[in-house]
Amino acid sequence: MATPDDAGFDLAIVAEENQQHFRLLELPPDLLNLITSANAPVIKLKSSQNDSGMNSAVLCTPDKTYEIRQVSTSNTVFVTESTSQSKIPDVSSQPVLKAIAQPQSTLELLPCSATSAIPYIVAALPSYTSTQHQSSSTAVSKDDLFANIPLNDGQCEAGWIELACFESGDGQHAVIPTASVKTTVWKAVLDAATATGIDLTGELNRDDLSRLLNMESDWPEAVSTAVLRSMSTPDLTSNTTTLDPELCAKRVGLALLKDLSGPTSGSISTAPFKTKWADLLPEKWRTHAALNLLNGCYRLENGGKDILIVEDSLDAVAAANGGSTAGSGSTLGAKRKWHEKFRASKKAA
């Protein structure tokens, strides 16, 4: 029969004021693999700045986002450290399990569904117009911007590229070029390609790019680079850039539609729009100018004669807000389903 005098460990608790602070974080298998891998990356706890809800904290790896749920326990949980010698007077010199911390809750991670960073970027960044270079908003650098978006870096970067964002001036002012700037820049690139005989539908090497981008122009080269990048498929291994026909047609079409609709977002005639759109594409890609590429960004009126842009930025922001309300709604639901929580802990016990 075992007795208290058997070889074992003294359990001792460090006085509360000297306890350390630990957080327990449950690790899903993919996260465990990541952080135990040879070159484990730094992972990030993020929260959005304006959200005050509890649910706004997320944990981000370079390419995954997890929602964090804080689960309290009524049990006493100790983090212990084993030391080989007892420092307690009047107790045997047995090894000691020293309880150095008493975490009150565990952080559980739930994988998040893919969300676009675009609404966050649109809300945070000033737009770049050719006439007025800085809007009144305070300057935000790209790093600051990403730090404030509760999504992983991959998602942030994808949104950044899609919107053709760039850092202007001293590299501290991240901006989004307006549709009109994008269209103008693209047209200049297209003209330059015709003038220099560069085929935009083929592979573009560095030389080609510098010839296309170093044209006499009113805007910094960063704009043109960003616009071209928003149309190309990312290929980090090669030194060449290849424009993607679908992406190119889509970005050009959307920018043109926004530009033509003007600030009032009024409807414009469909047929001339489609012609202008096709004219703005390299000759070989004219056929790619099809309305289905812009699905979700427009509405046809007048039996298809007129096209009306659906203010995607506003909608997207609204959708993002709606998304977060839906999110908090679901937490409320989850809180009410306390018995389901209990069931899990019952099974575990």
Place this chain on the structure above:
Amino acid sequence: MPTIPIYPQSRQGATHHSNLPHVLQTPSGLAVVEIQGTIKCSTPHTGAHDDVLAAVGRVVFPYYDDAKGAGDNAWQKRVYLYIGQHQRLTGEVKKLANPMALLRRRAASNDGHDELEIAEIVHYKLTFAHRPEPVGANGGE
């Protein structure tokens, strides 16, 4: 601060060696002990100023045999925690469905920003889920 970095577990430093059963041993010597209930402790905290301890009891692995090695898991089903001389909690060594990272504030945070690090990843915990049983001073029943 909207973004707090969590640094991966540092791989340097000597591996901590303790007499704990192997599955509970971790490089840093940290482990997790869970007790269903609260320990009310009247023992005065004693010890040096920076390391004040209250002895609450003893953890005993009655069936653990170091010689049997890693293949033997039967001992994990029973662990005793003696509280004082007259009470005993029965528990077990449990493998966690999801391993847990122990996060703590990083010591060398440079400019006052919050930085966390993964101090340890634990795969097992000691859990005591039963109500205490009375035992005699010598542990007999």
